[in-house]
Amino acid sequence: MLLPRILVSTLASLLISGSACAGKLALVIDDFGYRPKEENQILKLPVAISVAVLPDAPLATQMATRAHQQGREVLIHLPMAPLSKQPLEKDTLRPDMSLDEIRRIIHNASLKVPYAIGLNNHMGSAMTSSLSGMQKVMQVLDHYNYYFLDSMTIGNSQASQAATGTRVRVIKRRVFLDDSPDEAAIRQQFTRAVRLAQRDGWAIAIGHPHPNTVRVLQQMLTTLPGDITLVRPSQLLNDAQRLKPPPHSGAAPHDRFTGGQICRLRQPLPAVPPSRALAVVSESVAASALVQNVKACFSGLHPDFSSLK
């Protein structure tokens, strides 16, 4: 048992000095449930890419189930009222709805989008900028184990503020990949997300199942820089929770994620074969935070590109 212990401590110190991962990039593809062709192409991309499913879409349950079976993170893409006039999904949340009505809509969505562990807003510039509206949403979400990914469709979103005093964890989208459907523009936005992740240690980008977005993802994911790790949004939230300041330090009262020094790489990762490193470390410290962190890093460093053409 002596040798493994020595190996463990050497590896542990190497890995700690490597400061775990560099930039963590979470990619979420919204509006799932309507476009089987593009969505099936998305489901062939690395499983670290998460999907957000519209509850009333015809393929909602089918797509959520397929994504989950692959090990993908699933979110409910909950329709929320926009400021502008546009065609709305059924059961779009409005600020003037009662708590009971919001509870009913979220309950139905949870049945139609099984396996979801988070929820983000579809549209929602009117709803998310209403503090009282979002307080009702957070009050309901407090009874579920969902995190809230704020799609940030308006600058003064009240989602984080509304979650104060609840157990709902909130994280914010930083880049929209395909506001412009132009392929060059999508590529530029993808690069922006990568640079943000490299600079700050993390980024969340949201895209949609459009043919050009699919094409850009297929191309760019094969040439992802080595210091970028694809992660699920929940991993960023877990990182934030691990690094949360102790109580009474004047920090925010809940797990609001504002980014920062989550997983910044100060030195390159040690040249240890990941599979061996994990096997050895797991002999003795499987449940430690170190292993969770290392697993997170390595799992993202080796995404499954086998289905990419």
Ligand SMILES: [Zn+2]
């Ligand atoms: Zn949407």
